[in-house]
Amino acid sequence: MVDVDRSESETAEKKAAYDNRPRLGAVIRTIVAIVIVALLAIVLRTTSTIGESPLIAKGTAPVPEPSPPVEPEPKKEPKKPSPALASMPKLSALPLERNEAPRFERRDESVIQTGLEKPKAPALLKVVPPVAFTVTQPPSILRVGTPLLLVATVVDKEGKPVANAQVDWIIDRQSPAHISKVPEADDANRAGERVLPTFARTFTAATAHQVDLGKELSGVNVGIGQAWCLCESRQAGDMVLTVLVEGIENPKTRQQFLNVHWDSAVATFPKPIAAVAGNPATVTTEVRDIDKSKPLAGYTVRYTLTKSGPAHLPGHAKSIDVTTNSKGQASLPVEPAGFATGTCELSCELIGKQSSPGIVTVLQSAKTSVRWEVPKLRARAAGPSLVEVGRVATYTIAATCSQPLDGSRLRLVVGGKEIELLDGTGPERTTEGWTWTRTIKSGKPGASDVRFDILGADKLLASANAKILFAEPAVKLTQSVPAGSRVGGKLEVLSTLANVGPLPLEGLSVSQALPPGVTIEKTTPPAVVDGGLVTWKNLKLAPKQTVTMTLAARPTKTLKQQQVVTVARRGNELLATQADRLDARGYASLELDVADQRDPVEIGEEFAYRVVVRNRGNDSAKGLDLDVTMAPHLKLERVEGAIREKIEGKVLRLGPIETLAPGDRMAVDVWVTAEKAGEGRISVTLHHQTLGKNGLKVEESTLIEEETTPRPTTSPPLPPASKPPAPRRPSPVSPPPVSTDPN
Numbered sequence: 001m002v003d004v005d006r007s008e009s010e011t012a013e014k015k016a017a018y019d020n021r022p023r024l025g026a027v028i029r030t031i032v033a034i035v036i037v038a039l040l041a042i043v044l045r046t047t048s049t050i051g052e053s054p055l056i057a058k059g060t061a062p063v064p065e066p067s068p069p070v071e072p073e074p075k076k077e078p079k080k081p082s083p084a085l086a087s088m089p090k091l092s093a094l095p096l097e098r099n100e101a102p103r104f105e106r107r108d109e110s111v112i113q114t115g116l117e118k119p120k121a122p123a124l125l126k127v128v129p130p131v132a133f134t135v136t137q138p139p140s141i142l143r144v145g146t147p148l149l150l151v152a153t154v155v156d157k158e159g160k161p162v163a164n165a166q167v168d169w170i171i172d173r174q175s176p177a178h179i180s181k182v183p184e185a186d187d188a189n190r191a192g193e194r195v196l197p198t199f200a201r202t203f204t205a206a207t208a209h210q211v212d213l214g215k216e217l218s219g220v221n222v223g224i225g226q227a228w229c230l231c232e233s234r235q236a237g238d239m240v241l242t243v244l245v246e247g248i249e250n251p252k253t254r255q256q257f258l259n260v261h262w263d264s265a266v267a268t269f270p271k272p273i274a275a276v277a278g279n280p281a282t283v284t285t286e287v288r289d290i291d292k293s294k295p296l297a298g299y300t301v302r303y304t305l306t307k308s309g310p311a312h313l314p315g316h317a318k319s320i321d322v323t324t325n326s327k328g329q330a331s332l333p334v335e336p337a338g339f340a341t342g343t344c345e346l347s348c349e350l351i352g353k354q355s356s357p358g359i360v361t362v363l364q365s366a367k368t369s370v371r372w373e374v375p376k377l378r379a380r381a382a383g384p385s386l387v388e389v390g391r392v393a394t395y396t397i398a399a400t401c402s403q404p405l406d407g408s409r410l411r412l413v414v415g416g417k418e419i420e421l422l423d424g425t426g427p428e429r430t431t432e433g434w435t436w437t438r439t440i441k442s443g444k445p446g447a448s449d450v451r452f453d454i455l456g457a458d459k460l461l462a463s464a465n466a467k468i469l470f471a472e473p474a475v476k477l478t479q480s481v482p483a484g485s486r487v488g489g490k491l492e493v494l495s496t497l498a499n500v501g502p503l504p505l506e507g508l509s510v511s512q513a514l515p516p517g518v519t520i521e522k523t524t525p526p527a528v529v530d531g532g533l534v535t536w537k538n539l540k541l542a543p544k545q546t547v548t549m550t551l552a553a554r555p556t557k558t559l560k561q562q563q564v565v566t567v568a569r570r571g572n573e574l575l576a577t578q579a580d581r582l583d584a585r586g587y588a589s590l591e592l593d594v595a596d597q598r599d600p601v602e603i604g605e606e607f608a609y610r611v612v613v614r615n616r617g618n619d620s621a622k623g624l625d626l627d628v629t630m631a632p633h634l635k636l637e638r639v640e641g642a643i644r645e646k647i648e649g650k651v652l653r654l655g656p657i658e659t660l661a662p663g664d665r666m667a668v669d670v671w672v673t674a675e676k677a678g679e680g681r682i683s684v685t686l687h688h689q690t691l692g693k694n695g696l697k698v699e700e701s702t703l704i705e706e707e708t709t710p711r712p713t714t715s716p717p718l719p720p721a722s723k724p725p726a727p728r729r730p731s732p733v734s735p736p737p738v739s740t741d742p743n
Contacts, residue, residue: 128156130165130247135256141352141361144264144290147180148231149217154204154245161225163206164190165247169229171198172240176262177233181213183222192227202227236264264290265299267350269366277310277341277372284331285348287324295328300351303332309344310337310372321351334370343371379462381452388503389472393440397452397464442470474501475508475541477567477576487558487586487618491518493551495565497576499541507570508539510549515561515582524550555584558619586619586662592686592698600703601680606637606673609682609700613657614665624657625687626668627695633680633704634672641668674704 133154142148154165171177179200182192189209192202204227212218213230222228233239241258248254268286275281285301288294304319305312311334313320322330334344346368352361383395440450452464480494495512499505514520514532523529527536527549536549559582567576591614597607611628615621626643629651630636636652639645643666646653657666674680680702687695 167227175239176235176237181230233262301330307345310340379464381464517557559584588621589617626654628652637671
């Protein structure tokens with residue numbers, strides 16, 4: 001039951017609150033318009049009187065005529081205008097005579113704009129007031145979240161639509177619903193106003209038009225004399241909506257009440273299912289709250305068989321209503337017609353819980369189907385297609401069937417060997433089937449086809465094939481060792497490992513053994529260094545993948561030895577090995593020193609220059625030559641030392657020296673006689689392939705003075721050539737040897 005008095009009182013309160021809003025601007029405009037119209041009326045009346053009087057035209061004073069007596073009219077109480085009419089802009093209510101319909105006057109716009117009124121009064125725009133209205137009746141139940149469009153049509157006493165009539169929409173305070181949208185203004189129609197979430201004021205349309213209110217309500221036609229509002233609810237509950245049309249005098253027809261129940265139930269209907277021919281199938285609908293937080297009991301789900309096919313509902317009924325249980329489920333068995341195959345279709349409808357007797361409200365609907373088929377056995381083998389020789393390959397054979405194979409025994413045949421596996425009866429009415437696992441091993445590389453046969457009652461039911469390639473791991477190891485390495489120089493060895501087989505390789509280790517006399521500086525990628533053994537561990541190589549390892553080192557002595565690189569898997573499975581010779585040559589670092597026996601000397605005195613060659617390098621020097629040239633002040637006497645000598649013009653050639661080992665030295669004494677006073681100079685040049693074209697040159701000078709004392713008959717003895725006198729100045733050292741090694 002709806003409390004009409006309470007609804008009317010709430011309606012009056014909301015309407016009064018809206019109508020009593022401050023309208024100071026409207027009052028001021030009305031007062032100004034009245035004053036201007038009154039002044040204009042006085043001016044026009046005075047002008048008309050002066051123009052029509054003949055006495056004024058003749059220059060005589062007008063004689064007033066006696067006016068007939070006027071009987072006073074009885075006073076009448078002016079009828080209060082309707083609040084809806086009072087709120088309409090530029091409309092003023094006229095007094096009504098008895099039994100006379102309301103009339104409305106629209107003033108000319110030019111009066112307000114120019115202040116001048118036309119000689120003739122403007123015609124009155126008569127608007128017939130509304131007499132009745134109708135509202136589209138909503139369904140008694142709506143699902144939460146469904147938009148509800150309500151349209152009111154207002155007509156006059158002749159049944160014609162009335163434009164610009166005020167229609168108020170008021171929702172009960174306790175309702176969970178709210179007004180979400182009202183009409184917007186355009187060139188010919190007034191806009192509605194959503195004053196409160198539960199109160200809106202609209203006006204009937206003056207022209208027919210269309211409105212779009214979302215996906216579900218697009219292209220709604222609105223005719224003349226129609227007003228609308230859109231309601232929604234996010235919660236379940238009852239809504240009482242009052243529709244009030246201003247201007248209808250009859251209080252019984254000026255308003256209507258609408259009742260809607262918002263329901264939050266949401267159904268999850270069954271999906272199409274498959275069943276074994278001859279077995280019943282069960283369809284289940286689950287009903288929950290809109291947020292799916294809890295199941296809803298007591299709701300009705302109606303199942304209707306739209307296409308019977310090979311099945312029927314219990315009792316051969318066309319439609320059956322099922323009530324949801326405490327779990328929110330409504331289940332119905334669909335019975336097959338014998339062992340026939342085919343498909344039946346059903347429609348599923350969720351019926352509103354508040355539906356009235358004889359009136360069914362469908363909240364949600366869907367279609368589903370049940371397909372009956374003969375059981376089929378399918379087999380599939382899943383496993384690796386590439387297996388290493390000697391390894392075990394595990395395969396899973398899956399057999400699926402739409403029903404158990406009662407009374408049969410399944411067997412798996414692999415390579416001609418029959419293996420009994422599982423009793424075919426078990427688990428009942430399963431659609432998952434059976435799964436077996438089998439292993440295969442081969443000792444030879446190559447491709448192989450394996451077939452898994454499933455037999456029941458000595459009859460082939462299904463087969464699963466697998467193609468397997470048995471392969472061996474294959475790697476290729478190459479090494480790059482630079483030639484002509486020098487002792488103390490940079491030595492970089494590159495080792496490249498490639499997976500040339502079809503198998504992925506894991507757990508690889510590459511070891512490189514270096515001979516003594518090599519200092520390891522860096523490995524790329526980082527490796528484990530243990531003395532002269534370098535190991536790269538845990539390498540992975542996909543098929544056709546290559547990895548390069550770099551070893552940077554420096555030889556500390558001359559090398560002519562083998563270094564070995566091995567590739568192993570899982571620590572002890574040798575895959576590849578390679579040995580390469582590692583050469584590192586030393587170089588000769590030659591030093592030349594020239595020193596005179598004494599300084600100064602006198603003319604005619606005989607003395608010696610000591611020439612010393614040292615090898616401070618780490619390699620022997622072969623084929624050494626010395627060229628000696630002397631200034632004219634000196635005269636060559638003899639050469640002492642284990643070396644051959646030869647004079648070519650003014651040059652004394654000494655050598656060649658066959659070999660000068662690292663750390664050895666060679667000394668030669670060149671005896672000369674001072675013949676002329678001045679500076680006696682000797683120049684010695686050492687030639688070797690490591691010294692370049694010009695060799696290593698050292699000069700020594702001696703001061704020769706005039707003879708002051710008798711010359712001794714013999715010269716003082718020199719120390720042995722192997723022990724040269726200490727030089728007076730630093731001796732030059734040969735530069736580093738010229739080499740083609742870029743390092």
